[in-house]
Protein backbone atom coordinates (compact mmCIF):
# COMPACT_ATOMS: atom_id res chain seq x y z
CA UNK A 494 0.00 0.00 0.00
CA UNK A 495 1.35 3.41 -0.90
CA UNK A 496 1.23 6.41 1.36
CA UNK A 497 -1.25 7.99 -1.00
CA UNK A 498 -3.62 5.10 -0.47
CA UNK A 499 -3.24 5.22 3.29
CA UNK A 500 -3.98 8.92 3.39
CA UNK A 501 -6.94 8.61 1.07
CA UNK A 502 -8.40 5.90 3.35
CA UNK A 503 -7.91 8.09 6.42
CA UNK A 504 -9.51 10.99 4.61
CA UNK A 505 -12.44 8.79 3.56
CA UNK A 506 -12.86 7.60 7.16
CA UNK A 507 -13.02 11.16 8.34
CA UNK A 508 -15.75 12.22 5.97
CA UNK A 509 -17.77 9.03 6.15
CA UNK A 510 -20.78 9.58 8.38
CA UNK A 511 -21.70 6.80 10.75
CA UNK A 512 -25.03 5.02 10.43
CA UNK A 513 -26.54 4.27 13.83
CA UNK A 514 -29.76 2.50 14.78
CA UNK A 515 -31.44 2.66 18.16
CA UNK A 516 -33.84 -0.25 18.70
CA UNK A 517 -36.28 0.15 21.60
CA UNK A 518 -38.90 -2.44 22.56
CA UNK A 519 -42.35 -0.86 22.86
CA UNK A 520 -43.76 -1.09 26.38
CA UNK A 521 -41.26 -3.85 27.11
CA UNK A 522 -42.33 -5.14 30.53
CA UNK A 523 -45.99 -5.39 29.60
CA UNK A 524 -45.34 -6.77 26.10
CA UNK A 525 -42.91 -9.38 27.38
CA UNK A 526 -45.27 -10.49 30.17
CA UNK A 527 -48.07 -10.74 27.57
CA UNK A 528 -46.00 -12.86 25.19
CA UNK A 529 -44.75 -15.07 28.02
CA UNK A 530 -48.29 -15.71 29.26
CA UNK A 531 -49.48 -16.58 25.75
CA UNK A 532 -46.57 -18.98 25.37
CA UNK A 533 -47.58 -20.56 28.69
CA UNK A 534 -51.10 -21.19 27.40
CA UNK A 535 -52.97 -18.02 28.39
CA UNK A 536 -56.06 -17.70 26.20
CA UNK A 537 -56.10 -13.91 25.88
CA UNK A 538 -53.53 -11.18 25.35
CA UNK A 539 -53.15 -8.92 28.40
CA UNK A 540 -52.20 -6.09 26.00
CA UNK A 541 -55.85 -5.99 24.88
CA UNK A 542 -57.41 -5.46 28.35
CA UNK A 543 -56.75 -3.02 31.22
CA UNK A 544 -53.60 -4.46 32.80
CA UNK A 545 -50.43 -3.29 34.48
CA UNK A 546 -47.07 -4.56 35.60
CA UNK A 547 -46.78 -3.56 39.23
CA UNK A 548 -44.09 -3.41 41.84
CA UNK A 549 -44.49 -5.60 44.91
CA UNK A 550 -47.94 -4.84 46.35
CA UNK A 551 -47.02 -6.25 49.74
CA UNK A 552 -44.63 -3.30 49.98
CA UNK A 553 -46.40 -0.06 50.68
CA UNK A 554 -44.68 1.46 47.67
CA UNK A 555 -46.12 -0.87 45.03
CA UNK A 556 -46.36 1.28 41.90
CA UNK A 557 -47.31 0.95 38.23
CA UNK A 558 -44.20 0.01 36.21
CA UNK A 559 -45.98 -0.44 32.86
CA UNK A 560 -49.54 -0.27 31.57
CA UNK A 561 -51.51 -1.60 28.63
CA UNK A 562 -53.13 0.80 26.15
CA UNK A 563 -56.64 0.06 27.55
CA UNK A 564 -55.28 0.85 31.06
CA UNK A 565 -53.76 4.07 29.76
CA UNK A 566 -57.10 5.00 28.19
CA UNK A 567 -58.65 4.76 31.67
CA UNK A 568 -56.18 7.34 32.98
CA UNK A 569 -53.74 4.96 34.64
CA UNK A 570 -50.23 6.39 34.60
CA UNK A 571 -46.76 4.97 35.15
CA UNK A 572 -45.32 5.39 38.65
CA UNK A 573 -48.64 5.92 40.41
CA UNK A 574 -49.46 3.65 43.38
CA UNK A 575 -51.22 0.45 42.35
CA UNK A 576 -54.10 1.21 44.76
CA UNK A 577 -54.78 4.47 42.84
CA UNK A 578 -54.75 2.59 39.55
CA UNK A 579 -57.24 0.03 40.88
CA UNK A 580 -59.62 2.83 41.83
CA UNK A 581 -59.66 3.87 38.17
CA UNK A 582 -60.49 0.33 37.02
CA UNK A 583 -62.13 -2.26 39.25
CA UNK A 584 -61.19 -5.14 36.92
CA UNK A 585 -57.57 -4.10 36.47
CA UNK A 586 -55.25 -7.06 36.04
CA UNK A 587 -51.96 -6.68 37.93
CA UNK A 588 -48.91 -8.79 37.13
CA UNK A 589 -45.55 -8.78 38.91
CA UNK A 590 -42.37 -7.91 37.05
CA UNK A 591 -40.34 -11.01 36.20
CA UNK A 592 -36.79 -10.17 35.23
CA UNK A 593 -35.81 -13.72 34.38
CA UNK A 594 -38.49 -13.64 31.66
CA UNK A 595 -37.46 -10.15 30.53
CA UNK A 596 -33.83 -11.17 30.25
CA UNK A 597 -34.78 -14.04 27.93
CA UNK A 598 -36.69 -11.76 25.55
CA UNK A 599 -33.92 -9.19 25.73
CA UNK A 600 -31.54 -11.89 24.49
CA UNK A 601 -33.97 -12.90 21.77
CA UNK A 602 -33.91 -9.30 20.46
CA UNK A 603 -30.11 -9.21 20.73
CA UNK A 604 -29.80 -12.46 18.79
CA UNK A 605 -31.83 -11.08 15.89
CA UNK A 606 -29.87 -7.80 15.92
CA UNK A 607 -26.56 -9.68 15.95
CA UNK A 608 -27.37 -11.13 12.52
CA UNK A 609 -26.97 -7.58 11.14
CA UNK A 610 -23.80 -6.41 12.92
CA UNK A 611 -21.55 -7.37 15.81
CA UNK A 612 -21.24 -3.71 16.76
CA UNK A 613 -24.08 -3.63 19.27
CA UNK A 614 -24.31 -1.72 22.53
CA UNK A 615 -26.89 -2.99 24.98
CA UNK A 616 -28.02 0.29 26.45
CA UNK A 617 -30.65 -1.18 28.75
CA UNK A 618 -32.67 -4.38 29.01
CA UNK A 619 -34.92 -3.27 26.13
CA UNK A 620 -32.70 -0.89 24.12
CA UNK A 621 -29.72 -1.45 21.83
CA UNK A 622 -27.58 0.77 19.64
CA UNK A 623 -26.22 -0.72 16.40
CA UNK A 624 -23.35 0.75 14.40
CA UNK A 625 -24.34 -0.22 10.86
CA UNK A 626 -21.73 1.95 9.11
CA UNK A 627 -19.79 -0.97 7.68
CA UNK A 628 -22.56 -3.55 7.73
CA UNK A 629 -24.95 -2.31 5.06
CA UNK A 630 -23.83 -4.90 2.49
CA UNK A 631 -25.07 -2.64 -0.31
CA UNK A 632 -28.54 -2.25 1.21
CA UNK A 633 -30.34 0.91 2.29
CA UNK A 634 -30.50 1.48 6.04
CA UNK A 635 -34.27 2.03 6.02
CA UNK A 636 -34.74 -1.28 4.24
CA UNK A 637 -32.67 -3.00 6.96
CA UNK A 638 -34.53 -1.19 9.77
CA UNK A 639 -37.86 -2.32 8.31
CA UNK A 640 -36.63 -5.90 8.08
CA UNK A 641 -35.45 -5.83 11.73
CA UNK A 642 -38.78 -4.42 12.86
CA UNK A 643 -40.76 -6.99 10.85
CA UNK A 644 -38.62 -9.91 12.02
CA UNK A 645 -38.98 -8.99 15.70
CA UNK A 646 -42.76 -8.61 15.31
CA UNK A 647 -43.12 -11.91 13.42
CA UNK A 648 -40.63 -14.06 15.32
CA UNK A 649 -40.95 -12.63 18.84
CA UNK A 650 -44.55 -11.31 18.77
CA UNK A 651 -43.81 -7.85 20.14
CA UNK A 652 -42.94 -4.56 18.47
CA UNK A 653 -40.03 -2.10 18.54
CA UNK A 654 -39.42 1.49 17.60
CA UNK A 655 -36.25 2.16 15.59
CA UNK A 656 -34.40 5.47 15.33
CA UNK A 657 -32.07 5.99 12.36
CA UNK A 658 -29.38 8.68 12.52
CA UNK A 659 -25.67 9.47 12.19
CA UNK A 660 -25.03 9.41 15.94
CA UNK A 661 -26.35 7.76 19.09
CA UNK A 662 -28.07 10.84 20.47
CA UNK A 663 -30.19 11.42 17.38
CA UNK A 664 -30.93 7.71 16.93
CA UNK A 665 -32.23 7.60 20.51
CA UNK A 666 -34.24 10.79 20.11
CA UNK A 667 -35.75 9.47 16.85
CA UNK A 668 -36.82 6.13 18.34
CA UNK A 669 -38.74 8.04 20.99
CA UNK A 670 -41.00 9.82 18.50
CA UNK A 671 -44.47 8.42 17.82
CA UNK A 672 -44.95 4.83 19.05
CA UNK A 673 -45.52 1.92 18.70
CA UNK A 674 -44.02 -0.08 15.83
CA UNK A 675 -42.52 2.92 14.01
CA UNK A 676 -39.24 3.79 12.28
CA UNK A 677 -38.14 7.43 12.48
CA UNK A 678 -35.12 9.22 11.01
CA UNK A 679 -33.06 12.20 12.14
CA UNK A 680 -30.50 12.22 9.37
CA UNK A 681 -30.05 15.90 8.53
CA UNK A 682 -29.85 19.28 10.18
CA UNK A 683 -33.18 20.06 8.56
CA UNK A 684 -34.82 17.00 10.13
CA UNK A 685 -33.38 17.95 13.54
CA UNK A 686 -34.92 21.41 13.21
CA UNK A 687 -38.27 20.15 11.95
CA UNK A 688 -38.76 17.19 14.27
CA UNK A 689 -36.84 18.09 17.44
CA UNK A 690 -36.72 21.84 17.90
CA UNK A 691 -40.44 22.28 18.57
CA UNK A 692 -40.42 19.73 21.43
CA UNK A 693 -40.39 20.84 25.08
CA UNK A 694 -36.79 20.95 26.33
CA UNK A 695 -37.54 18.20 28.90
CA UNK A 696 -37.78 15.80 25.94
CA UNK A 697 -34.07 16.21 25.19
CA UNK A 698 -31.99 13.21 26.28
CA UNK A 699 -30.26 13.82 29.64
CA UNK A 700 -32.26 16.94 30.48
CA UNK A 701 -33.96 16.16 33.77
CA UNK A 702 -36.16 17.73 36.35
CA UNK A 703 -33.17 19.38 38.03
CA UNK A 704 -32.32 21.45 34.96
CA UNK A 705 -35.77 22.16 33.65
CA UNK A 706 -36.73 24.93 36.06
CA UNK A 707 -33.43 26.73 35.53
CA UNK A 708 -33.82 26.46 31.75
CA UNK A 709 -37.40 27.71 31.87
CA UNK A 710 -36.31 30.64 34.06
CA UNK A 711 -33.84 31.53 31.30
CA UNK A 712 -36.73 31.59 28.81
CA UNK A 713 -35.68 28.26 27.28
CA UNK A 714 -38.86 26.26 26.73
CA UNK A 715 -38.15 24.18 23.64
CA UNK A 716 -35.19 22.20 22.33
CA UNK A 717 -34.97 24.83 19.58
CA UNK A 718 -34.67 27.61 22.19
CA UNK A 719 -31.78 25.68 23.75
CA UNK A 720 -30.10 25.11 20.37
CA UNK A 721 -30.14 28.85 19.66
CA UNK A 722 -28.86 29.95 23.09
CA UNK A 723 -25.26 31.19 23.31
CA UNK A 724 -23.25 28.17 24.52
CA UNK A 725 -21.13 30.51 26.68
CA UNK A 726 -24.23 31.46 28.69
CA UNK A 727 -25.15 27.78 29.12
CA UNK A 728 -21.62 26.87 30.19
CA UNK A 729 -21.59 29.68 32.72
CA UNK A 730 -24.88 28.49 34.21
CA UNK A 731 -24.43 24.70 34.01
CA UNK A 732 -20.69 24.06 33.50
CA UNK A 733 -19.78 21.20 31.12
CA UNK A 734 -23.36 19.95 31.20
CA UNK A 735 -24.45 23.24 29.63
CA UNK A 736 -22.23 22.65 26.60
CA UNK A 737 -23.44 19.06 26.34
CA UNK A 738 -27.09 20.19 26.33
CA UNK A 739 -26.25 22.79 23.66
CA UNK A 740 -24.59 20.14 21.49
CA UNK A 741 -27.44 17.68 21.97
CA UNK A 742 -30.04 20.32 21.09
CA UNK A 743 -28.09 20.88 17.86
CA UNK A 744 -27.88 17.15 17.18
CA UNK A 745 -24.14 16.94 17.88
CA UNK A 746 -22.80 13.78 19.57
CA UNK A 747 -19.46 12.08 18.91
CA UNK A 748 -19.79 9.25 21.42
CA UNK A 749 -18.85 5.80 20.19
CA UNK A 750 -20.93 2.67 20.32
CA UNK A 751 -19.75 0.74 23.36
CA UNK A 752 -19.78 -2.80 21.98
CA UNK A 753 -20.80 -5.32 24.60
CA UNK A 754 -21.23 -8.96 23.81
CA UNK A 755 -22.50 -9.85 27.25
CA UNK A 756 -24.92 -8.45 29.78
CA UNK A 757 -23.63 -5.18 31.20
CA UNK A 758 -22.55 -5.54 34.81
CA UNK A 759 -24.71 -2.72 36.04
CA UNK A 760 -28.00 -3.63 37.64
CA UNK A 761 -30.51 -3.73 34.80
CA UNK A 762 -33.47 -4.12 37.05
CA UNK A 763 -32.71 -1.03 39.07
CA UNK A 764 -31.59 1.06 36.10
CA UNK A 765 -34.66 0.22 34.09
CA UNK A 766 -37.11 0.99 36.80
CA UNK A 767 -35.41 4.26 37.59
CA UNK A 768 -35.15 5.33 33.96
CA UNK A 769 -38.81 4.47 33.38
CA UNK A 770 -39.99 6.61 36.25
CA UNK A 771 -38.09 9.75 35.32
Ligand SMILES: [Mg+2]
Pocket residue numbers: 517518519520521619620
Ligand atom coordinates in the same frame (compact mmCIF):
# COMPACT_ATOMS: atom_id res chain seq x y z
MG1 LIG B 1 -38.67 0.55 25.51
